[in-house]
Amino acid sequence: MAWKFDNPLHTLCTDDQNEAAKAVWEGESLGGITEDNNRLPPPIIGILVLTIVTAFLITFPLWGQRPTAAIYEEYIALMDSPAIQGKSDAEAMEYIVNQVKASGSKWAPLQERHPLEMDDLRLIKDAIIELQRNGSDLREFTVLGDRLVLANFEGNLKADGTKERIQPWWDKGYTIDIFFIVIFCLGVMIVVKRLPDYGWEPSHHGH
Amino acid sequence: MAFREYKIGSRMFGLAFGTSMFITLYMPAVDIQNVSATSIAMDRQLSFGRVGGFSYEDPFLQGWAKPITVQINQDPKTGATIESTRAFVYEKGVPFPNGIRHPRILGKVPAAASESKGRINEASEDQGAVFIVREEVDGGVMVPYIENATATRGWLPSATLAKASESQRLHVGKGKIMFVREGCWWCHTLLPEQTQDWQYFGAPPMLGDFNGESPTAFGSDRKAPDLTHVGSRNSSREWMMMHFFNPRLVQSHSIMPRYDYLWGEKDANGNTIDYDGWRAAYTAYADGKSIYPPEVPVPAADSEARALIDFVLNLK
Amino acid sequence: MFKYLFAKAEDIPAGSAAIYFGYSSIIWFVIGTGLGSFNAAKLAFPDFVTGSEILSFGHMRQVHVLAVILGWISMAFAMAMMYITPALGNTKLWSEKLGVWNCFIWNIGLSLGLFLLWLGVSSGREYSDMPFFIDVVVILGILTPLCVNVFMTIKTRRTQGIYTTNWFFGAATFMVIIVFSVGNSPEFFQLTGLTEAYLTWWFAHNVLGLWITPVAAAISYYVVPKVTGNPLYSHRIGHLHFWSVVVFYSTPAAHHLMSAPLPEWLKSFASVEGVLILVPAIAFVSNLLLTMTGKWRMFVENIEIKFTITGVLMAIPLNMQGGFQQTRAINWYIHGTGWIVAHAHLALLGFSTFLEAAAVYYGLQTLLRRKLYSLGLANFHFWMLLVGFTTYWVSMTIAGLIQGAGKIYEVPYIDVVIAEHPYMIARWVGGTMVFLGNCVWLYNMYMTARVGTAIPAGRLPHELAYER
Numbered sequence: 001m002a003w004k005f006d007n008p009l010h011t012l013c014t015d016d017q018n019e020a021a022k023a024v025w026e027g028e029s030l031g032g033i034t035e036d037n038n039r040l041p042p043p044i045i046g047i048l049v050l051t052i053v054t055a056f057l058i059t060f061p062l063w064g065q066r067p068t069a070a071i072y073e074e075y076i077a078l079m080d081s082p083a084i085q086g087k088s089d090a091e092a093m094e095y096i097v098n099q100v101k102a103s104g105s106k107w108a109p110l111q112e113r114h115p116l117e118m119d120d121l122r123l124i125k126d127a128i129i130e131l132q133r134n135g136s137d138l139r140e141f142t143v144l145g146d147r148l149v150l151a152n153f154e155g156n157l158k159a160d161g162t163k164e165r166i167q168p169w170w171d172k173g174y175t176i177d178i179f180f181i182v183i184f185c186l187g188v189m190i191v192v193k194r195l196p197d198y199g200w201e202p203s204h205h206g207h
Numbered sequence: 208m209a210f211r212e213y214k215i216g217s218r219m220f221g222l223a224f225g226t227s228m229f230i231t232l233y234m235p236a237v238d239i240q241n242v243s244a245t246s247i248a249m250d251r252q253l254s255f256g257r258v259g260g261f262s263y264e265d266p267f268l269q270g271w272a273k274p275i276t277v278q279i280n281q282d283p284k285t286g287a288t289i290e291s292t293r294a295f296v297y298e299k300g301v302p303f304p305n306g307i308r309h310p311r312i313l314g315k316v317p318a319a320a321s322e323s324k325g326r327i328n329e330a331s332e333d334q335g336a337v338f339i340v341r342e343e344v345d346g347g348v349m350v351p352y353i354e355n356a357t358a359t360r361g362w363l364p365s366a367t368l369a370k371a372s373e374s375q376r377l378h379v380g381k382g383k384i385m386f387v388r389e390g391c392w393w394c395h396t397l398l399p400e401q402t403q404d405w406q407y408f409g410a411p412p413m414l415g416d417f418n419g420e421s422p423t424a425f426g427s428d429r430k431a432p433d434l435t436h437v438g439s440r441n442s443s444r445e446w447m448m449m450h451f452f453n454p455r456l457v458q459s460h461s462i463m464p465r466y467d468y469l470w471g472e473k474d475a476n477g478n479t480i481d482y483d484g485w486r487a488a489y490t491a492y493a494d495g496k497s498i499y500p501p502e503v504p505v506p507a508a509d510s511e512a513r514a515l516i517d518f519v520l521n522l523k
Numbered sequence: 524m525f526k527y528l529f530a531k532a533e534d535i536p537a538g539s540a541a542i543y544f545g546y547s548s549i550i551w552f553v554i555g556t557g558l559g560s561f562n563a564a565k566l567a568f569p570d571f572v573t574g575s576e577i578l579s580f581g582h583m584r585q586v587h588v589l590a591v592i593l594g595w596i597s598m599a600f601a602m603a604m605m606y607i608t609p610a611l612g613n614t615k616l617w618s619e620k621l622g623v624w625n626c627f628i629w630n631i632g633l634s635l636g637l638f639l640l641w642l643g644v645s646s647g648r649e650y651s652d653m654p655f656f657i658d659v660v661v662i663l664g665i666l667t668p669l670c671v672n673v674f675m676t677i678k679t680r681r682t683q684g685i686y687t688t689n690w691f692f693g694a695a696t697f698m699v700i701i702v703f704s705v706g707n708s709p710e711f712f713q714l715t716g717l718t719e720a721y722l723t724w725w726f727a728h729n730v731l732g733l734w735i736t737p738v739a740a741a742i743s744y745y746v747v748p749k750v751t752g753n754p755l756y757s758h759r760i761g762h763l764h765f766w767s768v769v770v771f772y773s774t775p776a777a778h779h780l781m782s783a784p785l786p787e788w789l790k791s792f793a794s795v796e797g798v799l800i801l802v803p804a805i806a807f808v809s810n811l812l813l814t815m816t817g818k819w820r821m822f823v824e825n826i827e828i829k830f831t832i833t834g835v836l837m838a839i840p841l842n843m844q845g846g847f848q849q850t851r852a853i854n855w856y857i858h859g860t861g862w863i864v865a866h867a868h869l870a871l872l873g874f875s876t877f878l879e880a881a882a883v884y885y886g887l888q889t890l891l892r893r894k895l896y897s898l899g900l901a902n903f904h905f906w907m908l909l910v911g912f913t914t915y916w917v918s919m920t921i922a923g924l925i926q927g928a929g930k931i932y933e934v935p936y937i938d939v940v941i942a943e944h945p946y947m948i949a950r951w952v953g954g955t956m957v958f959l960g961n962c963v964w965l966y967n968m969y970m971t972a973r974v975g976t977a978i979p980a981g982r983l984p985h986e987l988a989y990e991r
Contacts (some may be wrong), residue, residue, distance in 0.1 A: 044809045048802060051846075055798030059791065059850045066401065144405050152414060152787045173791030176230055181799070183226070184770045191219050192762045220694060220769060224701075227773040230792065231725060232705065235777070238786045239717045248716070258713075260647030261654040268643050305715045312715060388643035390581020396859055400782035400930075407933050414784045417716035421709065422647035425720055425783065429859040429926070430566070432936040454569070460941050462569040468576045482574060 052181060056174070067114035069128050069148050070138035071107040074100045075121055076128050089118035114143075124148060140165035243314025244306065244418035246351035249340045252304035252419035253295040253353065254521065256380040260387050260422050264302055268388040270514055272301045273380030276521065277371035283337075284361040292339065294356060298364045299335040306353060306419035307338070313353075313418055320345065320352035330355045335364040373508060382518020385511050387424060389466065395434045396426035397522075409436035431463065438523040447516045452503045453489060469512035474504035527623045537615050538890035540622025544602035545887045546972075547630055548879075549965050551594025556958040558587035563951035567944070577641065585652045586641050591871060592650075592735070593633050593661070599879035600738045601625065604673050604692050606886045607745045611689050612680025617672050625668040632660040646710055648719070650727040655710040662703050670696035687761035691741030694769065699734040702726060717785065724779035731870065732772035732800075739875040740764065740807050740838075742882045743831045747814050750827050750885065750985050756813035764806035771799040778849035782858055790851070797849040804842035811835045825985055826901045827881040833909065834877030841869045856931065861943070862923025865916045872912050872957065880908070880964075887968060888984035893975030895984070900967040907960025914953030922946035 075096050078084070083099075084092040093116070101108060123146035131138055131148065141148040154172060155164030256273045257264075264272035275296045282289050297303060307327050310318040321327045324343070330336040336357040342349050356362040368376070386392065399408040412435070417423050441447070446457055451469065454461035467482065474480050488501035506512035527535045564571050565580045572578050609616045616622055636657035645652045653661070673696050677689050685693075706726025709719040748755050755761060777785055777793035812835065815821075821828040844866050847853055857863065888895055895901055922943045929939035978984055 041809070041813070044805060047805050051801040051805065052799065055795045055801075055846075058798060058847065058852060059794040142401075144410050147410055149410075149413065152784065154786070154788055167787060167791070171791045172788035173793070174795060176788075176792050177795040180226070180230070180770070180774070180796070184223075184767070187219050187223060187770075188763055188766045191215055191766060192759045216690075219766070223766065223769045224698065224773065227770060228701075228705075231774050231776055235721060235786060235789050236718060238789070239721070242717070252715075261644055261710075266644065266654075268645070305713065387645060387647035388581075389576075389579065390584055390643075390645075392647070393581055393584045398783055400855065400858060401784070404782070404930065407930070407936075411782070412784055414717070414786075416784070417720065419715050421713070421715040421719050422723075423716065423720040424647050425780075427649055427779070427859060428861075428864055430861075431940070458937060460937050460944075462566055462940055462944075462947070464565065464569060464579050464581070465573050466579075467574060468579075486574065 056177070060169075060174075066151075067110065067143045068139050068151075069124070069131065069141040069143055071110045071114065072116065072121065072124065072128065072143065073132070073138055074103075074105055074107070075111075075116070076125050079121060079125060093118045093121075120145075137164070137166070240312075241314070242415045242418065244312070244317050244351065245413060245415040246340050246342055247412070247416045248418045248420065249306060249313070249317075249351055249353050250293075251417070252306050253338050253340065254377070254379040255304065255383045255420060256297075257302040257304050257308075258421055259383040259424065262302075265384065268384050270378070270381030270384045270511065273378070273384065274298075274301055274304075275368065276377040276379045276517075277367060278375045278377075279367065279370045281370045282360070283363065283366040283370045294362070294367055295338045296364045296367050297330075297332070297336050297338070298368075300332065301335065303330065303332055303336070304419055305421065314415065316345075316348075316350055317352050320350050321354075325352045325354040326358040327353050327355045329358040337362040337364055337367045377517040377521055378514035379518050379521045381511070381514035382516070382521070385469065385515040386518055387422065389469070389515070391434075391515075392424040392426040393428060394426070394430040394463070395432065396429045397423070397433070397435050398425040399433050399435050404433065408433035409439065411435075434519065434522055436523060438520045442520060444516060444520065447519060448506065448512075449503050451512055451516065455493070456489075456500055456503065466512065466515070469510065469515060470504060470506050471510045471512075473507055475507050476505070477507075478504070480504050525627075527620070528627060530620070532618065532620045535619040535623065537609075537619060538606060540616065540619055540626055541602050541605035541886060542890050543623060543626040544598050544605060544629075545883050545890075546968065547626060548595050548598035548602055548883060549961070549968055551590055551598060551633075552876075553958070553961045553965050555587055555591035555595050556954065556961050558583055558590060560951065560954040560958040562587055563947070563954045567947040567951045576643075582641055582643055585645065585649075586637050588650070589640065589652065590633075590637055592730070593636075596735055596739075596871065596875055596879060598626075598629065599883050600734075600742075601629070601669055602886060603738075603742045603745075603879065603882040604669065604696070606890055607742070607882070608673050608676045608689055608692055611682070611686045611745065612676055613682050614676065614680050617675035617679055621668050621672050625665065625672065628660070628664040628668075632657065632664055636660070648709065648723040650730065651707050651710075651723060655707060658703065658707040658710065662700060662707075666696065666700045666703060670700055686744075687755065687758060687765065688741040688745045690762070690765050691737045691744070691768075694765070695734055695738045695741070698769075698773075699730065702729040702733055706730070717783075720783065721777065721780065721785065725776035728776040728779055729773060732768070732775075735871065735875050736772065737765075737768045739834070739878040740768075740803075743811055743835060743878045746827055746831050746878075746881050746885055747811055750825060750831075750983075751815060751818040751821055753814050753816065753818055756810050756816070760806050760810040764803045764810065767799070767803040767806065771796055771802055775800065775849065778854070781849065781851060781854045794850045794854075798846045801842050801846045804838055804846075808835055808838050826895070826898060826905065827885045827985060829902075829905055830877045830881035830884065833905075834874050834881070837869060837873040837877065841866070841874045844869065856927045857923055860923035860926035860930070861919040861921075861946070862927065865919035865923060868912065868919070869916055872908075873916065876908070880904075883968075885984065887971065888975075888978070891972055891975065892978045893971055893984075894978055894987050896967050896970035896973075896975050900963055904960045904964040904967065907956050907963070911953045911956030911958075911960060914956065915950050916953075918946040918949035918953065922950075 078096045078099055084095055087095065097111070100111065105111065124143055127148045128138065131141065140151055142151050151165045153165050153167040155166045155168040158164055254274065254276045261268065277294050277296055278291055279294060280288060280291050306313045307330060310321055310327060313321060325341070336355055339354045339356050340351060341354045342351045344350070357364070399405055399411040401411045405411060449456045450458070451466045453465045453467065454463040470480055472479060485501050488497070491497045492500040506516070527539055562580055562583055576582065605616055605622050636653045639654060639657065640652055644654055646654055651658070673692050677685060677693050706722060706729065708714060709722050714722065744755060744761060775793040775797035777789045778797045781790055781794070815832065822832050823829070848857055848862070848866065884895070884901065925942050926939055928934070929936070929942070978987060
């Protein structure tokens, strides 16, 4: 009785049940997931909203997750300064760090998070100077030991048609996420509101 | 009246599932497909061979039909001295890696260079071939490509193997099979992490470092050091040999299993290995009853232990 | 079982397939946790059973994982589907014979696959380790018949509308076929490199997200209302759960490879979606806990509710971990450490196992029409599982934090191994408790079938739980 092979999408609902469902559909607020059936308690709705907001906040570009070459630019510039000649590596490094901090570097938090030793600095010095000479954007390069590696981020288009390798606020992944969540909310509202009457009793209208 | 819960529900389901499959399968696939192989990727796949896990040619993971990596100082054709060259010898019937079979997975530019300069499309599995990884500057950019030395230089697989002494041959392809079969990757990862790991385990791999390799065996559950660059940290064959035979010989706190069974029945001198005797002697040593541990037998040239050691030492 | 393989369909008693699946799943659970305990012993005491290739850790680890996932968990799912789907449709299973065959092929195929895996015949890809011909058996011989049976039973139901549980059963059996087919495509089509690595984790994530989590939840959507007698708090919140599983749980595969060189946009996308896994989790937990209103005594008194609600409560830490540990901000610290191992066991041994155990307890009593042999042994089983699991989880979480610290502060790796050692022993103790508890369970269920008190027609097993 339940399944008609010639019309698989045939309903088991009666017309008046459908009309009643439509009336609920018209009359409900808040997308319908909170009414008619049992209400979702407000604290739980709060948690759901909080989850969606948190999802974006916690994964939003965390600048400085990995050290970029840009944050060491100022260090490199000071490496040849006469003030550190004759000092031991440790003293020289301390001097450089303090000097950069005192000058109010905009990278200060990141420099603190990714400290270096003089030997590390020597390893990347030539590569950074090379990049500066080429006019590259140092923020696109991640420092990995002795190597400067182009990041996999996809940012704005540059004049030469290539993409900036810096994570933009509109990161492709996040943009898809926003689209996805909007579609999800719309979809769930439509589906949930248009659920037919549900009951454990079999109803054999006309069959 | 249509069955609304089915009609809307099933269409919504198709839409939801389809969209998520589009975003998580199609879009990344397009991006990953556009990545050009680096010379590291070429070296890896040429030394590992077609598949590092189950395959038709090697269904029981015994290391059958795998290439041999050699380091040669003489030109196999002319006999002239050349600078030390790393070549990958595919004897007759050994399946070529995926970059040779389907060059497009190397990326547009390297594939074109491999075909025009490297003549890889002339290689045939029926005859076997010798490959080399080359890099040349092209238009201001360093372009890596695979050279089919059998076509370009007339290096035959058998002649190339003959120019390499036993110590210049690395059974890396067979070793990768051992690595997968013995489950080394359940504890040792092959993926230094992009964030902090490089300080200890070396540089993490880059986007194009894996084209053509299968399986990548990154591992996920690290209970032991990452091995991606282990050959650079420790190049001692002796140490590896002892460590595989019984890790507690060189690292008393290690929780690694013993891989002595990879030695097989005979050692390098053709003597039968007395495992029971060895273990008894080792137990005496571990209990403090003897001062020196028993000698570790040198693995035979065709043993599985030797291939695994070759593979690990080759991870640079 | 064998006598029904070629019997006439009408000669097979209703519920046979579910009963076979139920007992198979318990046996696989004993095997799987036994292997787990053995493996843990090897990690704690490396020279425990040494010198044999076939008994080495590297050959046994994957057998443990797949025996538990495809043997215990998935067979318990099949068991639940084969009695819950018809029960909710007020009908019989569409084909009892197909169900019996399904169980038969499942056991044979899985034994063969695990045997090969044990020998080392592996594709080298975590969670999809089986060689491709076994994957074909899994897809065509195991999952497709199950899907057909569930779908046809839903179609031939005699109730109006489809209850939430059956939405999940229908969708999950369909999605898991897709997941298995796509996830194993690197073997079918020889895909390589990052594509292969990504698809490996796409599979590993989705088999959890689109099969294990939703089906386990669906089971509890049946068990809690059925046993407590309360109607489900909200059918609509159930749907919020269902749709958010399909949409959000199917997308964050890339968060398993946050430290690999994948395109960064994919990681950003995956990590937002990963946090949104909390949406189905919140819907699920709140719906079920609200259903319990007024019946919380049963959490203490009733064995099925005790298992189910413990599993539901474990979904809270599970999803809090799962949601946040994969973000870039946290992942760099705990990636690849014991923390993840603890999390995986929280999902499979904590959350999911407790829900399925309840379904198997309840289903076998209902189908056999026999009261549980010993409630005391069932309670013993519960506490062995809970205490054993908790010991495991706490010790591995601590071990993971130690490993994470070691990674960040560049501690020589061997010092991490030394520091972890006590926790490795604790892990073995916990795992062994779970194993012993399961042996007791198998005995209890065997005795239930043999000598359990018959349940009179019209009564439900849990109503009789305290009657002698």
